[in-house]
Amino acid sequence: MLEKLNNLDTRILYLIMVCLATFPLMRPIGLPLPITEQVKLCYEAIDQLRPGDLVFIGVDFEPSSAPEAWPQLLAMGRHAASKGARIVMLSMFPGGFRYEQQFEDILKAQYDMQYGVTLLSLPYSAGLEAAYQSVAQNLKGLYTVDLHGTPLNQFPLWNEIQGAQDFTMYIQIADAPVAWLRQLTQVPGLKLINGTLASAASTMAPLWQSRQLSGLIIGMSGAAEYEVLVRLPGPAAAAMDGQSLGHAMIILCIILGNVGYYAAMRKAPKTRSAG
Amino acid sequence: MFNQRVIFQFCVLAAFIATFYYTGERFRRGFKFGIRPLDALAKMEEAVGRATEMGKPIHWSYGAGALDAQHFAAFTLLEYAARLCAKYDTRMIVSIQLPEVVPMTEEIIRKAYQEADKMDSFRPEDIRFWGGSHNPAMIGTISREQVAANFMIGNLFHESILGIEAAARYNAIQVGGTTNTHQLPFLAAGCDSMFIGAEMFAASAHLQPNPTRVGSVCAEDWVTRVMVAAMVVGTILVTAGNKVLADLMRK
């Protein structure tokens, strides 16, 4: 009987997963959300920003990563804006520019930020690690126009900046941005904060433990915890119920698969080995 | 003139280069270095053989990550796989996300078929650039062609689990390889064999041992041993309250 679990139709499992993930979106359950130590430390790092501090925000994610990355950007970006920081957004991924535009609109509307004075959006720059290296070593040489095509020398904020060394913090929203870290650690005094996808948590763990990163937010759960800390519940907090139930289902799938596997092995005829 | 902030890094690089030339020269003079056989290489050959028997193609993907040294290691393994496919007249389909990798891939595979004198079997349309739609295209290719073998070697991200699961439905033999630590658990769970991190680069020394490659692998090995020793000594010193080595290594 149990060996039948070894050959379940996976479509049944898919159907159950879809129901478990979508039901809480319609009827929130309100499961508790413990705050992890690294999210608290990340919050404290951004909370120490003073009015006027220059902050990079790297919008380095594609639409495919947006469900995890966008809530991180909203939570940390709004926190930095609420501390009065001056924000310069940039993107090294082709798909990031749209999120820059959307977040720019949010900052202008909700935090009364003045474009060109306290806020700037820089365009997509190809080359990834080469582009990060240029940001670290020759920021003014890399960009000549902003995201909207306007020459940068028209903006007081840009004219005030000499280079990356003027910045206090770089908040990078990206999937395992090791190339970013390699280049930006060269800038003395720049605090590095990363919001990464859940799958990249293990990659960033050594970098967090060695404190090359001042803060690390992992996946949608990290974004949800951050939303709780800044008291701005958003899309991540809303999805956490579904994530909890999804995790439960994954664990159940692992158990079912192993029970079926061992039951089938026990029932299979034993073969004698030759010799 | 010298950047004092990176002095330790410069010393490590200099030691690496010196060891590289020293071991390469020793190899050239006939000294035998033992390079551990890699199970994944044998599995690749087995996979191509199985695909040939079944009359099904093999599938290759570099992953969706940016161009870096992993791709260069993957080129060596692609050359190996392409030579096997050319030898056994097995079809090889390559899914590519990065445009700059396409001409190199074409050149490697074309040369493999040329040297096997099988140019009429070479199919340039099987070298497929997909760009942003790499992941669904890869799944579609694996499903439509019902590949017998799936090689995912390079800068892998979440597409690794997609490719692994798609190929597993057809009981394909799968070999993976990446230095991206976040994908290693998926490769370990889903692939028949894998190159873990540095093994991708060591594979080239195993396939075609020459002073360059053997020297490089040995230099990496020796520097790793020195690093491990430094970590052990440094840990003991820091535990005792002495941060000299830790501060030195930060430069």
Add this chain to the structure above:
Amino acid sequence: MVFVRTRLPLIVTFVAGFIIIAQYYFNIPAWKALSADLLRFNVVLAAFALALGIGGIVRLHSGRIRRRAPEAPYSMLCLVTLALFLVVGFAQTTRGTTYRWLWDYILLPVQATSYATTFFFITSAAYRAFRVKNSYAAVLMASAVIMMLRVGIFASAMPWMPNISAWVWDIPNTAGMRAVTIGGALSLVGNAFRVIIGLERGHLGGGE
């Protein structure tokens, strides 16, 4: 022709690699300026590589349409969409309302849906692939389950679980990842050095 295909790329690689690496270790203003220019060239090259990719896509899909392959209708759709984005992009730039509409209501949902298939693949992987066949697999599964139990309902039912998850993440996971990262990084250095000095030519079609 041999010079252009093999020698010239090696020379360019060596010169560019040497300048970029040397400017990191030596504070010579002329080299730093040259390095900054090279990085800008690289950014431009990467942008042109996208154009190369467009050529590849057009070649692949037009070939399918010409051969009337079974997937030809989808190839036609691909080329039409490519042309639409190019035309609208050139006409309006990425700041135009039509381009933004196409991006927000076609590209974004399609890419998000494509990523969302991971949801189903992880489910089937959990059922099919995560089987405890040996001790290593047992350790892998145990650690995976411990990490999944640190959120939501599990954390409230077992308040000590997040601490165990944090320990697994901080100690064994970080140690293993650090080891692989260091080994991989040294191999990257070796490989990059071989490519820069021209001893590794796999990307040029192999050979010594």
